[in-house]
Amino acid sequence: MSGEPVIALRGVTAELGSRPVLRGIDLTVHRGEVVALLGANGSGKSTAIRTIIGQVPASGGEIALFGTPRRTFRDWSRIGYVPQRTTAAGGVPATVTEVVSAGRLSRTRFGLFRKADHAAVRHALGLVGMADRAKDSVEALSGGQHQRVLIARALVAEPELLIMDEPMAGVDLASQEILAQTLREQVERGITVLLVLHELGPLEPLIDRAVVLRDGCVLHDGPPPRALGQHALPGHDHVHPHDEHTPLRTGLLS
Amino acid sequence: MDFLNYAFMQRALLAAVLVGITAPAVGIYLVQRRQALMGDGIGHVAMTGVGLGFLLSTSPVWMATAVSVLGAIVMELIRWYGRTRGDIALAMLFYGGMAGGVMLINLAPGGSNANLMSYLFGSLSTVSESDVTAICLLAAFVLLVTLGLRRQLFAVSQDEEFARVTGLPVRALNLLTAITAAVTVTVAMRVVGLLLVSALMVVPVAAAQQLSRSFAATFAIAVAIGVTVTIGGTITSYYQYVPPGATIVLLTIAAFIALSVLATPLARRRARAAAARRPAGDPAECAIPATRGAADEVGV
Ligand SMILES: Nc1ncnc2c1ncn2[C@@H]1O[C@H](COP(=O)(O)OP(=O)(O)OP(=O)(O)O)[C@@H](O)[C@H]1O
Ligand SMILES: [Mg+2]
Numbered sequence: 001m002s003g004e005p006v007i008a009l010r011g012v013t014a015e016l017g018s019r020p021v022l023r024g025i026d027l028t029v030h031r032g033e034v035v036a037l038l039g040a041n042g043s044g045k046s047t048a049i050r051t052i053i054g055q056v057p058a059s060g061g062e063i064a065l066f067g068t069p070r071r072t073f074r075d076w077s078r079i080g081y082v083p084q085r086t087t088a089a090g091g092v093p094a095t096v097t098e099v100v101s102a103g104r105l106s107r108t109r110f111g112l113f114r115k116a117d118h119a120a121v122r123h124a125l126g127l128v129g130m131a132d133r134a135k136d137s138v139e140a141l142s143g144g145q146h147q148r149v150l151i152a153r154a155l156v157a158e159p160e161l162l163i164m165d166e167p168m169a170g171v172d173l174a175s176q177e178i179l180a181q182t183l184r185e186q187v188e189r190g191i192t193v194l195l196v197l198h199e200l201g202p203l204e205p206l207i208d209r210a211v212v213l214r215d216g217c218v219l220h221d222g223p224p225p226r227a228l229g230q231h232a233l234p235g236h237d238h239v240h241p242h243d244e245h246t247p248l249r250t251g252l253l254s
Numbered sequence: 255m256d257f258l259n260y261a262f263m264q265r266a267l268l269a270a271v272l273v274g275i276t277a278p279a280v281g282i283y284l285v286q287r288r289q290a291l292m293g294d295g296i297g298h299v300a301m302t303g304v305g306l307g308f309l310l311s312t313s314p315v316w317m318a319t320a321v322s323v324l325g326a327i328v329m330e331l332i333r334w335y336g337r338t339r340g341d342i343a344l345a346m347l348f349y350g351g352m353a354g355g356v357m358l359i360n361l362a363p364g365g366s367n368a369n370l371m372s373y374l375f376g377s378l379s380t381v382s383e384s385d386v387t388a389i390c391l392l393a394a395f396v397l398l399v400t401l402g403l404r405r406q407l408f409a410v411s412q413d414e415e416f417a418r419v420t421g422l423p424v425r426a427l428n429l430l431t432a433i434t435a436a437v438t439v440t441v442a443m444r445v446v447g448l449l450l451v452s453a454l455m456v457v458p459v460a461a462a463q464q465l466s467r468s469f470a471a472t473f474a475i476a477v478a479i480g481v482t483v484t485i486g487g488t489i490t491s492y493y494q495y496v497p498p499g500a501t502i503v504l505l506t507i508a509a510f511i512a513l514s515v516l517a518t519p520l521a522r523r524r525a526r527a528a529a530a531r532r533p534a535g536d537p538a539e540c541a542i543p544a545t546r547g548a549a550d551e552v553g554v
Binding site for chain 2: 050053054055074075076077079080081083090091092093094095098099101102103105106108111113135136137140153157163
């Protein structure tokens with residue numbers, strides 16, 4: 001937690017359609033940390049992420065990536081990004097390999113692929129367990145498989161910082177375990193992660209810190225709302241109704 | 255093959271082939287970003303350029319290039335900044351461009367709507383030596399961009415937001431796509447005409463999609479279709495005395511229909527091949543075991 005800040009937001013505000021969506025966000029992610037961004041639908045999680053990468057202009061405050069102000073930051077190959085999306089298919093068919101290759105562009109010069117780049121694409125597909133679908137059209141994939149392709153696209157540039165907006169949306173539990181394992185290996189290699197989640201799921205043990213947004217403000221910044229008491233016991237099976245989590249979570253945060 | 259002896263037919267065929275290559279090469283990126291009709295819009299704007307060319311008695315091709323590039327840039331700017339009434343602004347641009355063309359050409363000395371007709375629907379037999387030079391130069395530019403920057407353009411057209419995070423100059427690439435499309439419109443203007451340009455940009459791509467699963471294959475097949483129909487249409491129009499532009503477009507649509515019909519059995523064959531690759535004991539149909547195992551029990 002003592003590493004240098006990789007992402008630093010200070011008092012960031014943003015408007016969408018003249019409506020304030022971020023109202024002064026402070027957020028710092030240090031090197032090697034895994035930070036989860038939580039919050040209800042519409043609380044501004046995606047907007048915060050899209051402000052960090054520059055897709056949404058910040059109307060106030062300061063954003064720095066790897067210690068460089070975002071405006072002058074050019075070292076994009078250090079960042080891997082998974083947008084929140086159900087499908088990223090364009091109007092023309094594209095194979096899984098073609099989509100993942102787009103993520104490698106930041107590592108190439110003028111978009112010329114060398115042997116190492118093709119190998120990196122195959123490796124990234126292997127990481128998410130999609131190597132056997134490399135030649136298939138992305139339109140022929142299920143939602144969860146599609147999501148895994150998008151994660152491979154983010155990993156293929158071998159980034160130092162991974163920014164993911166709901167990477168587990170629509171991914172079944174078995175695949176979530178695979179992705180959690182992939183992520184664990186990446187974290188052990190020293191990667192920094194900022195990710196939006198709705199439930200921690202299999203990623204829970206990886207997460208160092210949780211930042212909770214509500215109405216464009218940071219409501220909580222600290223230890224993740226871990227399952228406490230009997231929930232933490234190994235072998236505990238989740239047979240109770242789900243809303244038991246909700247009071248637990250809010251109780252911890254208020 | 256006697257038509258090859260005529261200089262005008264040689265020029266016409268050269269122009270037709272270049273259009274057959276460049277129009278789908280640009281069109282595929284427009285289709286990918288779901289702006290299939292952008293070519294049509296640029297075609298309308300280019301008419302003002304043609305009119306201006308007549309009025310100032312300069313080359314209509316170069317004038318149309320200048321005006322349509324300008325129009326394409328304005329369209330991109332509207333896309334960036336015009337949040338709400340973007341489509342209205344585009345409509346103004348399109349129809350303003352068209353009306354401007356008609357007006358200017360009537361103001362030009364000796365200009366008439368008959369002159370305009372050859373630009374609206376193409377006039378292959380009147381392609382001049384200087385037209386061919388212009389078409390060759392412009393086509394070279396289009397190919398350089400669409401092939402040389404294919405990975406970058408693919409990334410930007412597929413997912414703009416992601417492309418920004420890979421550090422690609424998204425706005426510059428969008429602008430370049432728009433400019434390249436504008437240049438293609440003027441390349442194709444003499445062959446199929448401004449009103450039919452968009453068909454040659456979009457329909458070969460749509461036809462190629464019936465057969466392909468990858469972007470690269472779609473690109474290759476679309477260009478192959480483009481070249482086939484432009485050559486076929488030009489030769490047909492030589493023998494049958496039918497308008498080449500319309501012939502080319504109708505042939506393209508015929509290709510689309512033929513490939514769509516062909517696609518169904520092809521897909522079925524692929525599915526069968528995939529089923530054959532499935533390991534034995536993993537049948538295509540679900541086999542429900544007679545007795546339910548413990549693993550099937552669903553707890554509530
Ligand atoms: N393009 C837009 N124009 C105007 N308002 C928008 C736009 N996109 C999002 N908003 C608003 O901004 C707020 C924050 O949206 P955001 O997408 O950041 O939420 P989120 O926390 O990611 O939600 P979710 O969990 O559903 O993904 C919402 O109230 C939404 O209505
Ligand atoms: Mg969101």
